Amino acid sequence: MTDKPIVKVLLVDNHPLVLDGLRAILETYEHIKVVGAASLARPALEIAKAERPDVVLMDINMPEMNGLDAIELFKEQTPSTRLLMLSMHDSREYISTSVMYGASGYVLKDVSTDEIVEAIDTVAAGGTYFSSGVSEVLLESRDKGQKGRTLTTREQAILLLIAAGKSNKDVAATLDISARTVETHRKNIKKKLGIATTAGLTRYAIENGLIGNDP
Template sequence: MEPIRVVLVDDHHLVLAGLRMLLEPLPHLAVVGTAATAAAAYAAVATHRPDVVLLDINLPDQSGLEVCRRLTTDYPGLKVLALTTLHEKSYVTRMMQEGAAGYLLKNASPEELAEAIARVHAGKKYFSDDVQELLLRPAPAAAAGPLITRREREVLLLIADGLTSHDIATRLFLSALTVETHRRNLLTKFGVGNTAALIRLAAQQQLL
């Protein structure tokens, strides 16, 4: 039986080295590539054609949400397993919407990590116990948020994905000036002064 081919994507080289050290001795797994950026991840997947990608959400050049969407769109048979420290329901649900097959926290044991890889490779979903508990937890009553237009919501979601105004303009076929106007309007409507506060408040109000 051929081993499961895995590509590791994380922006910390020590994490990549540690994951490789944990997984390489396992006979049913083969680490075929590593990447510390989204760009490197796309190249590694194109070169090595893995079965499973272990993907961190925090990457320096692009959000892991966008990376997951692109990989699962370009490679329909590929299984993406989120491996992250982000323990928030909004990130779990967004990763699932973008095509991820599972969500695992970085406090997982080596045995659980290996099991998760095998499960998603077999076509099943995998969530760590902490994540399952998070998904089952009733959502708090959302605070009344500002009224935003459909286009503003599209821009908001892409801002949360880590896209620049230029990238958003390209994606939505708008001018960069129009996107900047939407961005300023969102900051004003939410009553915040920067993008980080905008994303945090939008997530609290379950708009992401």
């Protein structure tokens, strides 16, 4: 028996071999209970609503909806669940965006099983966990102030919709997120770009070639 508290984990990865392998390995740890596995984000969200896992271990690259976009839905609909991203990419953009969207950790797929379990335990206990290569990338990113003003992929998408005259409600419906989340992104975009008005955002989008200036 183990003295560790039981941690309920939901696995999300569109590669069946990875999913089955992770499940088989994690189930050898007495304190980890795999409450479900899914190959796509939306079915995973339904499982999460029913099972209320402590941690969702989720791949970033998935069809239909990628892991980054899924983070926001999990945060909105199962707020007590912690998100731990699993990826083969140590891309600064992936890592920074994961953190910005609300993930509690990011581990690379080539780490040992023990490290994945350590990450799950850390995140379940309320902490954050980044595997060593990821930590280095985050530190680099933090050192570059200019990088902090770069819009994420999601922010760029929202900026395009705002510049096209869409309301928060329209943007929310298009991207399948809440209007409140859109408003938060809108504020962040304005802060990053140093622009105070919606008209200014539209002008920025036109001047930077993000949209045309035709009526």
